[in-house]
Amino acid sequence: MNVYDTVRMTDVLAPLGYKTVDSPDAADMVILNTCHIREKASEKVFSELGQLRRLKEKRESDGDRMLIGVAGCVAQAEGEEILRRAKQVDMVFGPQTYHRLPEMVTKALGNTSGRGISDTDFPVESKFDFLPEESQTHGPSAFLSVQEGCDKFCTFCVVPYTRGAEFSRPVTAIVDEAKRLVANGTREVTLLGQNVNGYHGEGADGKTWRLGRLLRELAEVDGIERLRYVTSHPNDMDDELIDTHRDLSELMPYLHLPIQSGSDRVLEMMNRKHTGDEYRRVIDKLRDACPELALSSDFIVGFPGESDQDFADTLRLVTDVNYAQAYSFKYSPRPGTPAASIDAQVPEDVKSTRLAMLQELLNAQQMAFNQSMIGKTLSVLIERKGREVGQLGGRSPYMQSVFVQAPERLMGQIVDVKIETAKPNSLTGSVVTGDFGVFDAHNMEHAKAAMEGRI
Numbered sequence: 001m002n003v004y005d006t007v008r009m010t011d012v013l014a015p016l017g018y019k020t021v022d023s024p025d026a027a028d029m030v031i032l033n034t035c036h037i038r039e040k041a042s043e044k045v046f047s048e049l050g051q052l053r054r055l056k057e058k059r060e061s062d063g064d065r066m067l068i069g070v071a072g073c074v075a076q077a078e079g080e081e082i083l084r085r086a087k088q089v090d091m092v093f094g095p096q097t098y099h100r101l102p103e104m105v106t107k108a109l110g111n112t113s114g115r116g117i118s119d120t121d122f123p124v125e126s127k128f129d130f131l132p133e134e135s136q137t138h139g140p141s142a143f144l145s146v147q148e149g150c151d152k153f154c155t156f157c158v159v160p161y162t163r164g165a166e167f168s169r170p171v172t173a174i175v176d177e178a179k180r181l182v183a184n185g186t187r188e189v190t191l192l193g194q195n196v197n198g199y200h201g202e203g204a205d206g207k208t209w210r211l212g213r214l215l216r217e218l219a220e221v222d223g224i225e226r227l228r229y230v231t232s233h234p235n236d237m238d239d240e241l242i243d244t245h246r247d248l249s250e251l252m253p254y255l256h257l258p259i260q261s262g263s264d265r266v267l268e269m270m271n272r273k274h275t276g277d278e279y280r281r282v283i284d285k286l287r288d289a290c291p292e293l294a295l296s297s298d299f300i301v302g303f304p305g306e307s308d309q310d311f312a313d314t315l316r317l318v319t320d321v322n323y324a325q326a327y328s329f330k331y332s333p334r335p336g337t338p339a340a341s342i343d344a345q346v347p348e349d350v351k352s353t354r355l356a357m358l359q360e361l362l363n364a365q366q367m368a369f370n371q372s373m374i375g376k377t378l379s380v381l382i383e384r385k386g387r388e389v390g391q392l393g394g395r396s397p398y399m400q401s402v403f404v405q406a407p408e409r410l411m412g413q414i415v416d417v418k419i420e421t422a423k424p425n426s427l428t429g430s431v432v433t434g435d436f437g438v439f440d441a442h443n444m445e446h447a448k449a450a451m452e453g454r455i
C-alpha cells in the first residue's frame with residue numbers, strides 16, 4: 001500500500017512541477033513514506049532523518065531550499081514526536097491526508113515558525129475523491145487500492161489506529177482507474193486493502209458488492225489479463241470469493257491468507273476470531289475450487305504468553321497446509337496496542353529460536369514448491385530487468401520471481417517460460433513462446449526467414 005500511496009503522492013505533486021528523481025542529493029523535496037507495523041520499520045525513520053538533516057544543512061549552506069516530509073503510518077502515530085525531535089522536518093502527514101499535499105507544501109515554503117506543520121487528521125471526505133487522475137504509466141503490473149483501514153483490532157496490530165476505519169471505494173471509481181492503468185500499458189492489477197476481502201463497496205447497481213463481484217467486473221475490462229488481491233482475513237473469505245478462484249481465469253492461482261499462529265489459544269489472545277481448524281476448512285474449500293492454488297501466509301512467533309505447545313501447533317499447521325511461501329516475524333510490541341501491555345512477554349532468545357525453526361520449515365516448503373516447477377512451462381509477465389546482462393524478470397502465476405535471457409522488447413509481455421532451475425527465492429528458464437512468437441533457436445530462424453520474405 002505504501003508503494004501505491006507513494007505513486008499517488010507523485011500524481012498529486014505533478015501539477016506543482018515536481019518530478020521524481022533517483023537520489024535525494026539534488027531534490028527540492030524529500031518525502032519518507034513510513035511503516036509503523038513493527039518497531040524495526042519505525043526505527044529506520046529516525047536514522048534516515050539523521051542523514052537527511054546533514055544533506056539539508058549542506059544544501060542550505062549552498063543557498064538552496066530543501067523540504068523534508070514524513071508521510072505514512074509513523075507520521076500518523078508519532079507526528080508530534082517527530083516534529084519535536086527532528087527540527088529538519090517541514091511536514092508530517094498521515095495516509096489519509098496526502099491529497100492535501102499542495103496546500104501543505106505552500107504552507108511549509110512560507111513557514112518561518114521554526115516548527116514543521118502537521119496534518120494527521122482522519123478527514124470525513126475520502127482522499128480518493130480528491131486525488132487527480134494518474135499522471136504516469138504504472139508499469140506492466142500495477143497496484144490499485146480498493147479498500148483501506150481495518151475494524152478487526154487484532155491485539156498486536158497498529159493498523160486500525162494508523163490507517164483508520166474500514167473504507168471501500170465505489171466500484172465505478174475502481175473500474176475507471178483500472179481502465180486508465182490498462183490504457184497506459186498495465187496488464188496485471190493487484191487490488192490492495194489492509195483487509196481487502198472485507199471489501200464492501202457501492203456497486204454499479206447501487207447495491208453493496210463484495211470482492212468476488214468486484215473481481216468479476218474487473219475481469220471484464222479489456223486488457224486486464226491478470227488479477228490478484230492482498231491482504232485477506234480468513235473470516236472474510238466468503239463463498240462468492242472462493243468461487244471466483246474456480247471461475248475466473250484472470251485471477252492468478254496464488255493467495256496470501258495470513259493466519260499468524262496455529263494455536264487456538266494464541267489466536268484467541270490475538271482476537272483473530274477464528275480457530276486453526278476453521279482456517280484449515282477455508283483452505284480446503286479454496287483448494288477444492290482451485291486445486292493448483294499456491295498459498296502464502298504471515299506468522300508471528302513469540303506473541304505474549306505463547307508456550308512451546310502453542311508454537312508446536314503453529315509448526316503443525318504449517319506442515320498441514322504446505323505453503324508455497326510465507327512471511328514470519330518476531331512479535332514486536334507496538335505502543336497503544338492491547339498485547340503490548342500483557343505481562344507474559346516472551347524473551348528475545350526464545351523468539352529468535354522459534355523464528356529460526358519456523359523459517360527452516362517454511363523455507364523447505366518454498367524450495368520444494370519451486371523445485372516442483374522444473375520442467376514445467378509457466379506464463380510469466382515480464383516487468384523488470386534482471387541483475388545479469390540481457391536478463392529480464394517477471395512473476396509466475398504463483399508469484400515466483402522468474403528470470404530469463406530475453407530481448408528487451410518482451411518487457412510488459414506475458415510469455416511462456418520453460419523452467420530450468422529453482423533457487424529458494426527465484427526460478428530461471430527459457431522463453432519458449434510469447435506474444436512475439438517462438439523463441440527457441442529453430443523457430444527463431446523460422447521467424448527471421450518469414451520476416452525477410454524467404455518463406
Ligand code: 5AD
Nearest residue numbers: 156157258298299329330331332334
Ligand atoms: N509484531 C510482529 N508482526 C506484526 N505484524 C503486524 N503487527 C505485528 C507486530 N506487532 C505482522 C502480521 C501481519 C503483517 C503485515 O505484519 O503478521 O499480517
Ligand code: SF4
Nearest residue numbers: 150152153154157159
Ligand atoms: Fe491488523 Fe490485519 Fe488484524 Fe486488521 S486484520 S488488525 S490489519 S492484522
